[in-house]
Amino acid sequence: MHHILRRWTPGLVSLLRYRRSDLGPDLRAGLAVAAVAIPVGIAYSELAGFRPEVGLYSSLFPLVAYAIFGSSRQLVLGPDAATCAVIASAVAPLAAGDAAAYAALSAQLALLTGVICILASFLRLGVMADFLSKPILVGFLNGIAITIVLGQLGKITGISGTGGHVFHATFDLLVRIGETHPPTLLVALGAFGVMLVAGRLLPSFPAAVLAMAGAALAVLLLGLDLAGVKTLGAVPAGLPGLLLVRIDPAAVAELVPAAGGLALVSFTSMMLTSRSFASKNGYEVDPDKDFAALGVANAVSAFTHGFAISGADSRTAMSDAAGGRTHAAALFAALAVGLALIFLTGPLAFVPVAALGAVLVMAGVSLVDLTTLRLIWRADRAEAAISILATLGVVTLGATQGILVAVVLALLRFVRLTARPRVEILGRVEGMPGFHSLSRHESATAPHGLVIFRFNGPLVFFNAGHFRHALLAAAGGExxxxxxxxxLLPVTAVDVTGLFTLKEVTEVLRARGVEMVGAGRQTEWRNWMAERGFNPDGLSIYPTLRHAVKALSEPAAENAGSPDGGPSEMKASS
Structure with a gap:
């Protein structure tokens, strides 16, 4: 029984062993997380196109689900800027302005995302956490940040009717800048000012709480709502009920690609966060279990009137900074959010939309990572170009299509790295043991009459042609x-196409009077080929490069019968 619980509910196993000494730190961390989750959940709910209470629903039960099924002690789930942008991009065109349809489609999207995550866990696709490279993920989040910031300009200026594509909306806003509503703009500027000052003077306190509370107080005392400043309005009190999610077959074809993209991006960014804090605090996380936990949390969110969620880096950082030690911190945070839904929804009615826009702009700005982009540029300009392309894909095509751009870029990057592995010709360098690349060492010299060829990658169908061309070119000099x-040490795998390529190259070189041998992985190759009954015409494999060079540089008779330096040779059987 314990084994089953540990496999499927690692968080619950941790909670069953809860220590009283962790209660104080976890309680403080939970309250700190809730202080951030409440304003951020409301703001991101606005970003995703929902009423404010929906953001709080999505910050409640999904936390409990991950605390039971997740492997990270500190990760906090909830509404996320990237997922909210994708939800709005995927659902809005299908809902066509119908609020009920929007809510129903969003629930379907969250449920489909959860199902995809759970299936991915069963297929052990946790390796997808490494699928989106750092440059692509940075570029994607930079694009989301730009989209968020530009999308809030209408709210902070009070200019309505600036919807549509972000470029069109921004151009329309600039054309109509004279229609700016001064009280609304002042509220937004005041919220910006509060967040900037609070960030400096009270770095450990959530600035968004102060900004929204101050803006709500200004509306209440100064009657700004009567002056045309838009507010959230009445927010229903109480916990969400259970929602029976109905799957619309006509919408599934449109929602599945978006759900798959949400699963990939939310899981990748979630694992970046959870691994970072796990490394900092000295424990390990399980990607496959967390993939399932993310899926369960999304399904729970769908059934409790929420929307798709992901790992929240700012709330996770808050939990860590406040001393959170176990999964219980998320449970305390969920409890605090639930109490806020029951008792504190009244004051939310006075929160101005402009203040939420300011909070989202600050959240968007915090996502922009120019420092890492500069480091990527210095390290590899091709990777930096890929990062910029990911950003442009999100900004020009939208968040949903931006995921597709990011995935395509990741695939192209993978193909570029594996289809054209680096090829090197090796030689000796005086004073240095072993063999080294001739291109990196000017003083390196190749052994007389020999070409030592290094192919830095697996020899498989999509790079076998490159291997053949490079090897024959290296052996065809003056x-x-x-x-x-x-x-053979860097050749980590060989498929059937690779074997036939070795066979062909061996025959071509033999026709030229050139012998071809391998060095390294002797036992591995012998066993591998014996299992498959295939060997390229007696290709000899020496244990090391040194043995091979020595054998080919001296008369063959001197090495015959050598127990440690002789080759392993297998005759062809196919």
Whole structure:
């Protein structure tokens, strides 16, 4: 029984072993997380196109679900800027302005995202946490940040009717800038000022809480709502009921791609956060279990009137900074959010929309990571270009299509790295043991009459042609070699196409009077080929490059019968 619980509910196992000494730190962390989750949940709910209470619903029961099923002690789930932007981009065109349809489609999207995550966990696709490279993820989040900031300009200026594509909405707003509503703009500027000052003077206190509370107080005392400043209005009190999610077959075809993109992006960003804090605090997380936990949390959100959620880095950081030690911190945060829904919804009615816009702008700005982009530029300009392309894809095509752009870029990057592995010709460098690349060491010299060829990657169908061309080119120089030695240590895998390529190259070189041998992975290759009954015409495999060079540089008779330096040779059986 314990084994089953540990496999499926690692968080619950941790909670069953709860220590009283963790109660104080976890309670403080939970209250700190709730202080951030409440204003952020309301703001992100606005971003996703929902009423404010929906953001709080999405910050409540999903936390409980992850605390039971997740493996990270500190990760906090909830509404996230990227997921909210994707939800709005995917659902709004299908709902066509119908609020009921919007809510129903969003619930379907969250449920489909959860199902995809759970299936991915069963298929052990936790490796997808490494799928989106750092440059692509940075570029994607930078694009989301730009989209969020531009999308809030209408709210903070009070200019209505600036919807549509972000470029069109921004251009329309600039054309109509004279229609700015001064009281609304002043409220937004005041919220910005409060957040900037609070961030400096009270860095440990959630600035968004002060900004929204101050703006609500201004509306209440100064009657700004009567002056045309839009507010959230009445927020229903109480916990969400159970929602029976109905799947609309006509909408599934449109929602599944968005759900798949949400699953990939939310899981990838969630694992970046959870791994960072797990490393900091000295424990490990399980990607496959967390994939399932994310799926369960999304399904729970769908059934409790919420929307798709992800790992929340700011709330996780708050939990860590407040001393949170276990999954119980998320439970205390959920309890605090639930109490706020029951007792504190009255004051939310006075929160101006402009203040929420200011909170979202600050959240968007915090997502922009130019520092990392500069580091990527210095390290590899091609990777930096990919990051910028990911940003442009999100900004120009929207968040949903931006995920597709990010995935395509990730695939192209993978193909570029694996289809054209680095090829090196090796030689000796005086004073340095072993063999080294001739291109990186000017003083390196190749052994007389030999070409030592290193292929830094697996030899498989999509790079076998590159291997053949590079090897024959290396063996076809003016100084015709007597033998070619392939360094097999970097060749981590070989498929059938790779084997046939080895066979073809061996025959071509033999026709030229050039012998071809391998070096390294001797036992592995012998066993691998024996299992498959395949060997490229007796290709000899030496244990090391040194053995191969020595054998081919001296008369063959001197090495015959050598127990440690002789080759492993297998005759062809196919």
């Amino acid at each position: 100084a015709k070699p007597t033998a070619v030695i392939i360094d």
